[in-house]
Amino acid sequence: MSKNISFIDGLEGILKYREIDINQLVELPYDAVSYLLIMGELPGDQELADYSARLRGEREINREAIDVIRMCNFNIDSMEALRTIVSFISQFDPDINDNSPEGNMRKAIRLIAKIPTIVAAYHRIANGKEPVPPDPSLSHGANFLYMIRGSKPSDLEAEVMEKDFILSAEHELNASTFSSRVTASTLSDLYSAVVSGLCTLKGPLHGGARAEVMAMIDEISSPEDAEKYVLEKLAKKEKIMGFGHRVYKTYDPRGVVFKQLSRQLAEAKGNMYWYEIAEATERTVIRELVEKKGKPIYPNVDFYSGVIYKYLDIPPKLATSIFAIGRVSGWIAHCFDQYEKKKIIRPRAFMLDEC
CATH class of the missing domain: 1.10.230.10 (Cytochrome P450-Terp, domain 2)
Known part of the structure; x- marks a missing residue:
């Protein structure tokens, strides 16, 4: 059930993903926490190696996506570009209409891997620079900073970026997670559900x-x-x-x-x-x-x-999209849970009075 994806005790200041305290999870790589959220348990050494290899193998975005980024208005917040490019690349995914668990997992890997590359490419192009291709030898956090800067970060900077992604990864039924679940509840595709989350996260009362x-x-x-x-x-x-x-x-x-x-x-x-x-x-x-x-x-x-x-010399325009880099694993975990239910979310209008 969705309540098992994460747990919050607001009075005691406790946050858990899959019943594991956040203070333990920040000592792990982001890939391990991503696996935990989506698969429901921490990976073993070989499982983590395989999962990380799949993520690192899907980091690149195609030339068409780069061309669309070049046409963006660079005076906007990066979230506008991110939601557009995520929607755009969906048409190139061979599994776009495969809603089987296996097809959704392949899409999940691509989304988690490519979103950092999209954000970094937008930042580079917006500043008159060429995108830096991802480095498969680097961790999720280190690679993102490398793609932004064109040089490898220090060990501390890479560690901080990894922990940032972990701390942003999941937080119960916040507004963006709920919107992703609503989209998934219609049995729409995973890209559409993630775009729903991106649009909601953009608001200044949430990720902004x-x-x-x-x-x-x-x-x-x-x-x-x-x-x-x-x-x-x-x-x-x-x-x-x-x-x-x-x-x-x-x-x-x-x-x-x-x-x-x-x-x-x-x-x-x-x-x-x-x-x-x-x-x-x-x-x-x-x-x-x-x-x-x-x-x-x-x-x-x-x-x-x-x-x-x-x-970390990260400009404010990138702040919310970086939040999304971490949060996408949580959105996907909730979408997978919603797909299993095969039941549309349809609240009654009178419930709006409680919001």
């Missing part, structure tokens, strides 16, 4: 919040200004981006890991600037809202992940 955190950090400009910034926002009853969650009433467990990773990157690069801005912002928000008013407003998944993207 990460880019807004990055903009906020730039707006604050210094650690010394963070307190003043937060107090002015609160006085105007405006939202502080990256804080609060519909489910968690304590610190988001993903946020805890992201904070640790952002500090590691800051120290490794000898530049604490963005981390100190974020920490000062967090300290003020918790003092004003948690300690003084008793409101459970803590950093969520977007806050320190935005800091990490600053240290």
Whole structure:
């Protein structure tokens, strides 16, 4: 059942994929966590090797997709390009109309493998550079950074990117996952279901919040200004981006890991600037809202992940599409679960009053 794909305890700050705590999963490669979500159990050594080999063998995108990317409007957010190219490449998939478990698995492999290549190619072309072909010797995270930069990342940067994908991979029936399941429930193809997820993730109240955190950090400009910034926002009853969650009433467990990773990157690069801005912002928000008013407003998944993207030189336009790179495995796990049910999702209109 779908509830077994992931589990959240919002009061205790617990997140599990397939009954395994997220703090254990971030020590694994992304490929192993992707396998876990889709197949329902962790792979053995040979299973992981085979799964990784299949993913690495499907990373390249065809010339036609590159040509379509070149025709994109490069002033847009990368999510517009990503949803267009994912839809476009579906017509070249020989299994597009094969909804058997085997056909869907082949499509799943291609989607997980190609989405990072699409995002990286769009970024390169938008900046007047040629796309960098994927390197099959690199991990999922290291290869993505390599395709963006044209040079291999440090071991720490590669590790952080892998963990980012893992922490973004799954989170129960959030808006984008639900939209993917609705599409799959009609027995539409897997590409259509993933495009539904991409369109939903794009919204600033969902995946788009990460880019807004990055903009906020730039707006604050210094650690010394963070307190003043937060107090002015609160006085105007405006939202502080990256804080609060519909489910968690304590610190988001993903946020805890992201904070640790952002500090590691800051120290490794000898530049604490963005981390100190974020920490000062967090300290003020918790003092004003948690300690003084008793409101459970803590950093969520977007806050320190935005800091990490600053240290990895990832532009805000890519932030949401990178979220999608990790999340696609979770969407696919839910779609497979929905395909097994063979039952259309059809809520009644009166349920909208509860949203």
